[in-house]
Amino acid sequence: MKTKKELLAVLRRRLTTAVLIGAVAAIGLSSSLSVFGQGLQELQSESADISSEMQEASEEVVRLRDQATDLEEAIEELDEQIEESDKEIKRISKAIDELQEELDEAQKHLEAQQALLRANMRTLYKRGGVSTVELLASSESFSEFIDEQEYLERLKGAIQESTRAVYDIRQAIKRQHTEQRELLIQQESIQESLNELREERQKLLDDNLDEQQRLWEYTQNLAERQRQINQELIRMSHVVTTEGTGSYPWANALCAYTDLPTGPCRHPTDSWGDFEWYVDDKDNRRDQWEFFYRNCTSYVAWRSAQDGFDITPLGPGRSGLGDAGSWHTNASRFDELSVGNEPRVGSFAVFANGPFGHVAYVERIAGDRVLVSEYNLFGDGKYSERWIPRYQPTAYVYTPYSR
DSSP: OOOHHHHHHHHHHHHHGGGGGHHHHTTOOOOTSTTOOOOOHHHHHHHHHHHHHHHHHHHHHHHHHHHHHHHHHHHHHHHHHHHHHHHHHHHHHHHHHHHHHHHHHHHHHHHHHHHHHHHHHHHHHHHHHOOOHHHHSSSSSHHHHHHHHHHHHHHHHHHHHHHHHHHHHHHHHHHHHHHHHHHHHHHHHHEEEEHHHHHHHHHHHHHHHHHHHHHHHHHHHHEEEEEEHHHHHHHHHHEEEEOSOOOOOOOOOEETTTTTTTSSOOOSOOOGGSOOOEETTOOOOOOOTTTTTTSSSHHHHHHHHTTTTOOOOOSOOOOOOOOOGGGGHGGGGGGGGGESSSSOOOOEEEEOOTTTEEEEEEEETTTTTTEEEOOOOTOOEEEEEEEEEEEEEEEEEEEETOO
């Protein structure tokens, strides 16, 4: 079993790196800054920087959660130590009670021995002061004289035994008193250590929660700034329609947080859990390509399948594309996919903005403008079409059916 000092050292060490979150959060990002008046390239550059910071924040979240797991394991050890300390305190308390009973019994025995010793001493004083001749003369027979002599010898022996018993009992009582004092000191020390451990445990838990709250506020700030930039980028593009479903089969899936088919679908406290809709029951939130329903990724995967190319990661030379903003970097996971900077009808327009990015399907090309269809552009899980500058996407991903 670890000592208190060792346990506290483990707990402190496992939480030390969590303070990095405070340093990250100290960077700050004012969500009140206006994005209007900034050029497209400037907005895209800032958006990319924010995406990078949000990625770092996401990694910090993972580290913090790992630290929390380690902390919980260390706290389990601490709880075991506390439980053992509680047992030790109870054991010592019981030992003190038993020792007190022994002391009470020893005191009674001592008092009895002292009373017997006093009685024997008085008897010996009265009868032992007679001379042998006087004792013989007062005896009715020689045998009575012998008996009286033996009695006096036994009485002397009893006095000696009682004296030794009194001495031994007094020494035992002294040792027991010393042991009792040591047990009480030990009990107080364990109780003090126990209180320190409990206080330290609570402090570490509070610190961990504070760091998580600080990180959450920081990511919310980043997300708000990212939303402002995305809104401005959308304003710069030409939205053709936000009506209809684009024939997407799960357009009426319900929001997992509101149970409604319309309106924004955002987690009430966790920005990482936004945009999740379900079909039939709340456990059914992903399509056959393992993307969340009514998300941009789900729509583009479905739209690509209509063309004849299925992005299901089955067989060699295939694995998942991940979040929308990483489709261009993950395209190499499919032997059939390639990446470029020029739009093609049937390709995927990838926007590496925000923590998850965005992806749309290229419908038409007209000079420097590209018509894309998409889902969840506004966080409401709805279909939309818009014209965008051909250089606005981060990259284009081509399928065998792109043209």
